[in-house]
Amino acid sequence: MDLPDPYLPGAISLFEQLDKKLLVVLRDGRKLIGFLRSIDQFANLILEDVVERTFVDKFFCETSQGFMLIRGENVELAGEIDDNIPTNLTQVSPEEFRMIEDDFLARNPPKSLKRPTAAEEHEA
Incomplete structure (x- = not known):
């Protein structure tokens, strides 16, 4: 296995991304894009010019x-973003996004997280 020289394990490897544009996905599913300005030994990140990107x-x-x-x-x-790679996504305004999201949810209602009761399972 080829390792970079010097090999930086764990969060410290993000030091190579300082001042670069990163995509950070959080545990709650949010996606943030911004410039990495600082990082510490606990992988705490300081990002500048951050935007939250939401997809539908x-x-x-x-x-x-x-x-x-x-x-x-x-x-x-967390990883570096290359804006030169084309995507098949279209950026829309927040107002347009709300309309698209409402339409999408109307066509694809979210599945219930509730478990069916024994009676409901028997009916199916």
Whole structure:
């Protein structure tokens, strides 16, 4: 296995991404995009010019969040973003996004997290 020289295990490897644009996925599913300004031994991140990106179908909307400190325990994934790679996604305004989201939810209602009762299972 080829390891970079010097090999930096764990969160410390993000030092190579300082001042680069990162995508950070949080444990609650939110996706944040911003410039990495600092990181510590606990993987706490300081991001600047942050936007929260929300997706529905082939559309996305960005909401400006400004400057953020993200606790390392909330980070699920972090990686550099290359804006030159094309995507098949279309950016829309927050108003358009709400209409698209409402339409999408009307066509695809969320599945209930409630477990069916024995009687409901017997009917099915």
